[in-house]
Each structure stands twice: as C-alpha cells, then as structure tokens.
Amino acid sequence: MIKVNGIVLFYFILNLVYCLNNVFRKNAYILYSPKLIKSSKPASRRWSTSQNNDNIVNLSKGENSIEEAYNNNIASKYNIKNFAKDINDNIYIETNRRGRRIKKNKHLISLYNNTNIKTSNFIYPLFIHEEGNEKNETKLEGIHTYNYEGVVKEIEECLKLNIHHFMLFPVVNDQKKSIYCEECYNENSYFCQTLKKLKDKFAHDVVIYADVALDPYNVYGHDGIYDEKKREIINDISVHTLVKQSLCLAKCGVDVVCPSDSMDNRIEQIRKNLDFYGFRNILILSYTCKYASCMYAPFRSILSSNISHNFVKNKQSYQHDSNNYIDLNNVEKHIKEGCDIVMVKPSIFYLDIISKIRSKLDAGTNVPIAVYNVSGEYVMIKNYVKSLKKDLKYENEILTELFKSYLRAGANIIITYFAKQYGLYMLDLYEKRIKVDDNSSSNFNIELTL
Ligand SMILES: NCC(=O)CCC(=O)O
Missing domain, CATH: 3.20.20.70 (Aldolase class I)
Known part of the structure; x- marks a missing residue:
C-alpha cells in the first residue's frame, strides 16, 4: 500500500513539476517523449495543431489504425526529438531552415x-x-x-x-x-x-x-x-x-x-x-x-x-x-x-x-x-x-x-x-x-x- 502511494506521489510530483515548467518557462521548448505520454484522446486528433502532450499515445504492438502505424513509424524511424511544442502548445518540427517561409506571400516570392x-x-x-x-x-x-x-x-x-x-x-x-x-x-x-x-x-x-x-x-x-x-x-x-x-x-x-x-x-x-x-x-x-x-x-x-x-x-x-x-x-x-x-x-x-x-x-x-x-x-x-x-x-x-x-x-x-x-x-x-x-x-x- 505504501509502495502504491509512493508511486502515486511520485507521479503527482512529476506532473506538478511539468505544469510549473509550462507556466513559468514560457519561452522554453518543451520536448516531448512519446514513451512517457499516454493518450486518452482519439488517435485522429493526435497530429492536430492544438493538441497537448497527452494526445501522444504510447505506441504499442497490436494497434490497427493506419494513423497509429504511421505515427509509430515516425517515432521509431526518424528522430522524434525534432518535434517540439511551442509556447501555444502547437507541435512543430525543430529546424532552422524552412523553404516555405519565403513563399509566404506573392511579394516575398517576387x-x-x-x-x-x-x-x-x-x-x-x-x-x-x-x-x-x-x-x-x-x-x-x-x-x-x-x-x-x-x-x-x-x-x-x-x-x-x-x-x-x-x-x-x-x-x-x-x-x-x-x-x-x-x-x-x-x-x-x-x-x-x-x-x-x-x-x-x-x-x-x-x-x-x-x-x-x-x-x-x-x-x-x-x-x-x-x-x-x-x-x-x-x-x-x-x-x-x-x-x-x-x-x-x-x-x-x-x-x-x-x-x-x-x-x-x-x-x-x-x-x-x-x-x-x-x-x-x-x-x-x-x-x-x-x-x-x-x-x-x-x-x-x-x-x-x-x-x-x-x-x-x-x-x-x-x-x-x-x-x-x-x-x-x-x-x-x-x-x-x-x-x-x-x-x-x-x-x-x-x-x-x-x-x-x-x-x-x-x-x-x-x-x-x-x-x-x-x-x-x-x-x-x-x-x-x-x-x-x-x-x-x-x-x-x-x-x-x-x-x-x-x-x-x-x-x-x-x-x-x-x-x-x-x-x-x-x-x-x-x-x-x-x-x-x-x-x-x-x-x-x-x-x-x-
Ligand atoms: N532564319 C530564320 C528561321 O529559320 C526561322 C525559323 C522558324 O521560325 O521556324
């Protein structure tokens, strides 16, 4: 029982640190680790723009949706750490180079x-x-x-x-x-x-x-x-x-x-x-x-x-x-x-x-x-x-x-x-x-x- 309470306490403290981190370190990048985060939300929303970390499923064997298999592929094959979340909780790929930036409007294109x-x-x-x-x-x-x-x-x-x-x-x-x-x-x-x-x-x-x-x-x-x-x-x-x-x-x-x-x-x-x-x-x-x-x-x-x-x-x-x-x-x-x-x-x-x-x-x-x-x-x-x-x-x-x-x-x-x-x-x-x-x-x- 004490052991179970200890685990609950540990997760409570972990969550608390995580929330404080979100509140006080607004400028920081918050890398997520798919292994740590479980989802209770439907898979179809996983890559939507305003999701939060909870949406990321611990990808396991036996999943049958194409989207899950696809995400699993990304997580395992490519460096998932390139994905980050911004201050507004939007997921993005961390990169200095974005070719589409200069194509944002016709004046920039010209x-x-x-x-x-x-x-x-x-x-x-x-x-x-x-x-x-x-x-x-x-x-x-x-x-x-x-x-x-x-x-x-x-x-x-x-x-x-x-x-x-x-x-x-x-x-x-x-x-x-x-x-x-x-x-x-x-x-x-x-x-x-x-x-x-x-x-x-x-x-x-x-x-x-x-x-x-x-x-x-x-x-x-x-x-x-x-x-x-x-x-x-x-x-x-x-x-x-x-x-x-x-x-x-x-x-x-x-x-x-x-x-x-x-x-x-x-x-x-x-x-x-x-x-x-x-x-x-x-x-x-x-x-x-x-x-x-x-x-x-x-x-x-x-x-x-x-x-x-x-x-x-x-x-x-x-x-x-x-x-x-x-x-x-x-x-x-x-x-x-x-x-x-x-x-x-x-x-x-x-x-x-x-x-x-x-x-x-x-x-x-x-x-x-x-x-x-x-x-x-x-x-x-x-x-x-x-x-x-x-x-x-x-x-x-x-x-x-x-x-x-x-x-x-x-x-x-x-x-x-x-x-x-x-x-x-x-x-x-x-x-x-x-x-x-x-x-x-x-x-x-x-x-x-x-
Ligand atoms: N010396 C001029 C051309 O050969 C013109 C050819 C063409 O317009 O098909």
Missing part, C-alpha cells in the same frame, strides 16, 4: 524572382511581302505578312506594348529567286526599301534585325549556294554573297545583322567587311547554335523556301546536329570573330544548350543569349490549346511558363511570334491591377513582372 518576363526583352519576327494588301493571312493562325504600310501599323501597336525589337524577313516572289541569290543584295528591292523607310520613320525608337541567309532568294531553298555539279552547298562562295548581303542590309539602316546561314567563318568576314565600310556600330546576332530541326516547316511555307530541285534534301551539312555538343565550340569562335549576341534555336528541345552557353559566358565574356521560339513551336502551342478547346488566357499562361524556362536556362532575349499577343496579355493584367491597386495610370509601365 523578392527572389530572377526570371521576370519583360516585353522589352522580346524580338518580334515580321514578314514583309512585296506588294498588295497591307496585311495577308498565312496558313499559320495569327501570323501575317505585311507591306510597308501594314508593318508600320503593326510596329506602332507593338511600341505601345514596349516591344522595340523587330526581326524582318522578306517574302520574295518566285521570279526573283535564283541560283546565285543576287536579289539578296539589291538595295532597290521592296524589302530593302521597306527597311530604309522604317528606319527613317522610327529612328532609334526601334531596333531592326534582318536575317543574313540565302534561303528566301534561292531557287533551291538552301541557306548557301548550291553547286549542281558537286551536289553540295559551297561554303566560301556562299560567304562572299552573305558578306554582300550584310553590307546591303547595313546600308539600308538595320541595326543588327543576323547570319542564320550556318556557313563556316562568315561571322569574321561579315564583321571585317562591315568595319571596313564604316559600319562598326552595326551589331551581329549570330545564329550560333541553329539545329537542323523539323520545327522550321511553317516558316518555310510562309517564305515558299522549301528545299527543292536538288539532291541535298536537308540542311544537315551546315546546321547543327542534335546528337552532340560539338557545335558549342562555335560560341567562343563566333564571339572572337566579332558577334555581339549568340542565339540558340529551336528553343524547347535545346534548353540544355542555353544553360551550357550561360555557364561558358558567365565564366568569361558578357554576351547576351537569344533564344528563338520557332514557327513549329508556335504551331505546337497553338494546336495544343485548340485541341483542349481552351482560351487565349490559358495559352498565355503556357507562354508564361515557357518564357520562364528560357530565362531560367540563361537566355536574355526571346525571339517569338507570340511577342505582341503576350504584350497585350501583360497590358491586360496590368490594367486590371491598376483598377485594384492604383487609380493613377501616370506611372504606366508595361514592364510588368509576372
């Missing part, structure tokens, strides 16, 4: 957002046809070709969205295509005249990019000159023509020439020739990593530049091979030869290339990386959304995800047929935000962070 999408980082490709309507539909939903008046309107609308970079491509009539592609350096062509007039009109408000390649002008559809006898694309003769084309484009006022032809050593030759003729401030955006891809088909259909009438049925002898990283060496080479921006294309399947270039560049020269979301990728997204019968908002949400993947991978510049559509989406979001947060639109700035 603190470490280094993938802001800005329309000022977009380059918008535009197609120029030679005559006729201001604007013609193409087989591609949402993509048009324009004459001078039409493209002026399109550019004006884009400027309101803070899109200032435009990459222009000529749609050349079949009669002007030839074996030696002479039309590509004809300063009087409709395309060249359009470039001149655009630069006169918009001056420094726009940055004009133009492709350097022979495919729009080539009867065979190749980016270089095709030798019928040898049945191959001749590199150095092609470079000659590309150098002339670059000079012509520079004279017509383009700010950036963009060799997309993939011939060897043309960057150096183009740079030297531009410098010699006084165009030292004309930039070169090199299609440094342009892969021989299936994703260019819609673009070629707009330009009517499919490979035809010759024995070389693809562009693999000059564009890059997706089987390896060998062509990455071109990055250093092209930078040494004088290019100012490097490019990767297509985009979605080549994010690893962007990220590899980013590591190379971070270690040395600070050259921006452009990524081209090409026509096939554009169609892929459009058709995906259509197949789900979803709306434009859904499509734009996909684009947000897509563009962020480019920025995460390390790209600085996004070339996309979606530029205007996405700019309108950003504007829409921004205006909605003004209505909610801010009645004044005087601080209008479309560089909204998404």
